[in-house]
Structure formats: structure tokens, C-alpha cells
Amino acid sequence: MTRSSPTPMISSLRLFGVFRPAPSPAKQVKESQLGSVAAKGSSRKAASPVKRNTAITPRKTASLKHTAAPVGRKQGPESAPVKPERSLEAKSPKKLALEKIPNPPKGVINGWLIFRKQPKLAGLAEHARGEIWRALSESERHKFNSAAAAENQLRAAQFNEWARNVGYQNILTLNHARHLAGRLRVRIPDSMRRPPQKAGAFMVFYKEKYASGEIKIDGPKCSGPSARHAAELWRQLSLDEKAVYEARSKADYEKKLADRI
Structure with a gap:
């Protein structure tokens, strides 16, 4: 029995691609190079990404350069300059005027202020x-009130003497400074103020009729019509009737002068 030759079967397998021919040496070298390049790419992808430092670092400012002291001078601790005392020439005229004005005398007092200074009450509290004081009768308070009245007369004389020596303009300057400092102003005596003006007989007549409502006219601009109405009534008066208002005007002016200190 003779064996058949395998050549036709092998050729048919090669035809259908079952067997693969061996690659050439040049092709093997090329494939090995491509494989190494792919391996490097995969290793780069697998490696963890590098984190960038996003923190903001402050800028370094240039340090101040200390200049060297000049030759012949010693560097020592700096002392505060001594301020020279201000002389009277450096002060403002208003401050100089205030310094020249003496303080006014003390003001008026009452019986309670004298009572609270009694030696027998020295150890008691203010509310006691x-x-x-509230438990005292009027007769018991009378002696303290009388002592306060006598003291007030003495202080009033001292104040009037002070006001005459200081002068009207200096009192105004002192009151302005007291107002800015939040203090009470000094009362200007009436004798140093402008003399009161004498009201005429017609003004006395007008005030009397306006107060009685005889010439009173309502409205935002009532002064003009009411004054004209009063003038008509004044012209209708006789000389004897006008003389009555003249006497009243003179009496009112004398009373104002008497009320001045």
C-alpha cells in the first residue's frame, strides 16, 4: 500500500491562509521598534500627573537701605524735640483778651445752700x-432765707462793680467763649445795655386797641390793614384824649428806666 504525498494538502492550506509565512528580518526589527514606542506611551499615561504649584507667593519687597551716618556724627537714640513754651505774642488776640478778663463773682444763693453748710450737718449725707430741710417749718427756714438775701445783695454789688471794670465788650467776649465751652453765660447788667426806647403815644393806643380786639384783623397779612384802621381811629381822637396816651407813654418809659440796675 503506497502512501499519498502531502504536498497538495499543504498547498491548499497555504492557499486559504491557515499557515502563515515567517516574517522577514527587516520586518521583525520594525515591529520591535513600534512595540517599544507603544510601551513608552502607555507608561506615560499610567503615570500620575504632575501637580502644579498654584499657591501665590508674596512678592519680596526691596528692603530699605539705611544710609550711613555722615562722618563726624554719632548715631544715638532719637529723642523727641522739646517744644518751646508759647509766649504771649504767639497767642491769638482772643485768648489774650480772655486771660485779661477776671472771673465774675459768684452767683445768687438760697436758704438751702446756707443750711446745708451748717457745722452740725457735716457728717450727714446729702439726701439726709x-x-x-424739707421737715423744717417756714419760720425755721426764714433765718436761712434772710441770710441768703443779704448775701445776694452783697454779691450783686460785687457783680456790678466787676461788670463796670470789665466793660460791655469784654463781657460779650467772655460769653462767647463760655458758649463754645458749653458753660452758662454771664448776665449783662441792664445798666450796660442800650437804653430802652420810648414808645410813642400812638403805639400805646395801637397796643391797647389791638389787645381789646377792636382793630384786630385776621389773616396772614393783617398788620397793614390793622395799622391803617388804628391810624383812622387815632385821627378821630381829640387833643385831650391823645394827651392821656402821651402821659401813659412817658410813665411806661420811666418804669423801664427804673427797672434797670
């Missing part, structure tokens, strides 16, 4: 003294 007040309770004792």
Missing part, C-alpha cells in the same frame, strides 16, 4: 440733709 435734704430730708431735714
Whole structure:
């Protein structure tokens, strides 16, 4: 029995691609190079990404350069300059005027201020003294009130003397400074103020008729019509009737002068 040759079967397998021919040496070298390049790319992808430092670092400012001290001078601790005392020439005229004005005398007092300074009440609190004062009768308070009235007369004379020596303009300057400092102003005596003006007989007549409502006219601009109405009534008066208002005007002016200190 003779064996058949395998050549036709092998050729048919090669025809259908079952067997693969061996690659050439040049092709093997090229494939090995491509494989190494792919391996490097995969290793780069697998590696963890590098984190960038996003923190903001402050800028370094240039340090101040200390200049060297000049030759012949010693560097020592700096002392505060001594301020020279201000002389009177450096002060403003208003401050100089205030310094020249003496302080006014003390003001008026009452019986309570004298009572609270009694030696027998020295060890008591203020509210305890007040309770004792409120418990006193009018006759018991009378001696303290009389002493306060006598003291006020003496202080009033001292104040008038002070006002005459200081002068009207200096009192105004002192009151302006007291107003800015939040203090009470000094009362200007009436004798130093402008003399009161004498009201005429017609003004006395007008005030009397306006107060009685005889010439009173309502409205935003009532002064003009009411004055004209009063003038018509004044012209209708006789000389004897006008003389009555003249006497009243003179009496009012004398009373104002008497009320001045």
C-alpha cells in the first residue's frame, strides 16, 4: 500500500491562509521598534500627573537701605524735640483778651445752700440733709432765707462793680467763649445795655386797641390793614384824649428806666 504525498494538502492550506509565512528580518526589527514606542506611551499615561504649584507667593519687597551716618556724627537714640513754651505774642488776640478778663463773682444763693453748710450737718449725707430741710417749718427756714438775701445783695454789688471794670465788650467776649465751652453765660447788667426806647403815644393806643380786639384783623397779612384802621381811629381822637396816651407813654418809659440796675 503506497502512501499519498502531502504536498497538495499543504498547498491548499497555504492557499486559504491557515499557515502563515515567517516574517522577514527587516520586518521583525520594525515591529520591535513600534512595540517599544507603544510601551513608552502607555507608561506615560499610567503615570500620575504632575501637580502644579498654584499657591501665590508674596512678592519680596526691596528692603530699605539705611544710609550711613555722615562722618563726624554719632548715631544715638532719637529723642523727641522739646517744644518751646508759647509766649504771649504767639497767642491769638482772643485768648489774650480772655486771660485779661477776671472771673465774675459768684452767683445768687438760697436758704438751702446756707443750711446745708451748717457745722452740725457735716457728717450727714446729702439726701439726709435734704430730708431735714424739707421737715423744717417756714419760720425755721426764714433765718436761712434772710441770710441768703443779704448775701445776694452783697454779691450783686460785687457783680456790678466787676461788670463796670470789665466793660460791655469784654463781657460779650467772655460769653462767647463760655458758649463754645458749653458753660452758662454771664448776665449783662441792664445798666450796660442800650437804653430802652420810648414808645410813642400812638403805639400805646395801637397796643391797647389791638389787645381789646377792636382793630384786630385776621389773616396772614393783617398788620397793614390793622395799622391803617388804628391810624383812622387815632385821627378821630381829640387833643385831650391823645394827651392821656402821651402821659401813659412817658410813665411806661420811666418804669423801664427804673427797672434797670
